Amino acid sequence: MRPFGSRSWPDDLLIVSLSARGLHVKLATLRTWCSNNFILVNLVRTIILIYGKILIKTEEKYVGVILRTDTQNMLADHYKAKARTARHCGHRIWAIEDMTGWLMPKELKQLYMARVDCHLIHGCEIPPDSEDVHVMQLCQVQISFLRQMLNIHCHSMIVPLFTETGIKPPRVCCLLLVLSHLMHWRGRSNNIKKLWAKYLIKAATRLPFQCPILVLTMFTTIGDIKDYSKLVHKLMLEWLQGEIDSSEKLYLLHDHRETQKDKGPAQTQKHQEAITSIKLSTHLLALEILRYVNHGNQPVPRSDRLCRFCRKEVESPEHALITCTSSDEVVQLRVIFLE
Numbered sequence: 001m002r003p004f005g006s007r008s009w010p011d012d013l014l015i016v017s018l019s020a021r022g023l024h025v026k027l028a029t030l031r032t033w034c035s036n037n038f039i040l041v042n043l044v045r046t047i048i049l050i051y052g053k054i055l056i057k058t059e060e061k062y063v064g065v066i067l068r069t070d071t072q073n074m075l076a077d078h079y080k081a082k083a084r085t086a087r088h089c090g091h092r093i094w095a096i097e098d099m100t101g102w103l104m105p106k107e108l109k110q111l112y113m114a115r116v117d118c119h120l121i122h123g124c125e126i127p128p129d130s131e132d133v134h135v136m137q138l139c140q141v142q143i144s145f146l147r148q149m150l151n152i153h154c155h156s157m158i159v160p161l162f163t164e165t166g167i168k169p170p171r172v173c174c175l176l177l178v179l180s181h182l183m184h185w186r187g188r189s190n191n192i193k194k195l196w197a198k199y200l201i202k203a204a205t206r207l208p209f210q211c212p213i214l215v216l217t218m219f220t221t222i223g224d225i226k227d228y229s230k231l232v233h234k235l236m237l238e239w240l241q242g243e244i245d246s247s248e249k250l251y252l253l254h255d256h257r258e259t260q261k262d263k264g265p266a267q268t269q270k271h272q273e274a275i276t277s278i279k280l281s282t283h284l285l286a287l288e289i290l291r292y293v294n295h296g297n298q299p300v301p302r303s304d305r306l307c308r309f310c311r312k313e314v315e316s317p318e319h320a321l322i323t324c325t326s327s328d329e330v331v332q333l334r335v336i337f338l339e
């Protein structure tokens with residue numbers, strides 16, 4: 001042991017180096033020696049002492065990514081910082097409306113993709129999202145923005161936010177991005193870090209829908225990864241449509257597929273908001289209002305949520321807008337609209 005500059009005892013070892021490079025060389029020599037002699041270093045009892053004017057920190061920012069050494073997940077603060085920045089950028093977008101007037105959801109989506117989404121996916125390829133607690137912060141920022149974009153209340157269903165805007169949930173979006181990165185890396189090298197691969201496989205099991213286990217071995221090809229990406233995207237679409245079709249509230253959207261180009265005739269804020277509230281069942285008609293429990297009332301069965309004018313049929317959007325004739329005011333408005 002003496003040749004590489006150390007003091008050793010039967011069960012202990014002291015290595016002294018005056019430079020980082022020197023320490024690196026000595027540790028490499030120690031590893032080789034231990035390997036040849038079947039000895040394992042006890043990491044728990046290993047201590048590092050640093051002399052001199054070296055700044056030791058527990059937090060550092062590297063290429064925009066915040067790293068911490070005193071948290072279980074070294075990127076925990078990065079998630080928090082990105083969620084905070086994304087929320088702030090979202091507020092800045094709403095501030096734009098004060099100067100420009102009402103912005104269409106299409107325009108808001110463009111601003112969201114440019115100023116908010118980039119923070120939600122920032123650095124996603126470094127640690128695949130295997131832990132829920134950190135990703136939840138990003139999801140909350142996205143959901144809050146999309147609800148405000150569609151002007152619907154904070155208890156509305158989440159799935160229609162994605163189907164109506166064409167924006168993917170953060171977990172799915174990040175996984176697809178990581179897989180595309182993996183295809184790029186796979187073209188250059190066959191080496192995949194085991195721990196990183198483990199996180200990626202775990203992230204694929206955390207999607208909001210069932211997805212086959214991602215198999216990553218030395219023999220996994222770029223084609224395999226590409227097929228898996230397509231499968232994730234396909235399963236996401238099926239999951240969204242399945243959630244819509246199985247929801248009693250969203251009966252107007254059942255089996256309905258709308259292309260992004262087919263967004264109807266609504267060109268004003270009130271028309272847009274009215275159509276959205278009817279489609280997503282966030283309106284104030286009896287069908288929706290009497291669904292909820294509050295301090296004074298129990299939920300009312302669907303068949304008993306009667307129209308406030310005729311008291312005969314369920315007060316649904318189609319009844320109030322098309323068939324009810326008990327209110328002269330409503331009938332007159334309907335005639336004017338249809339003319």
Ligand SMILES: [Zn+2]
Pocket residue numbers: 307308309310311312313319324325326
């Ligand atoms: Zn009626």
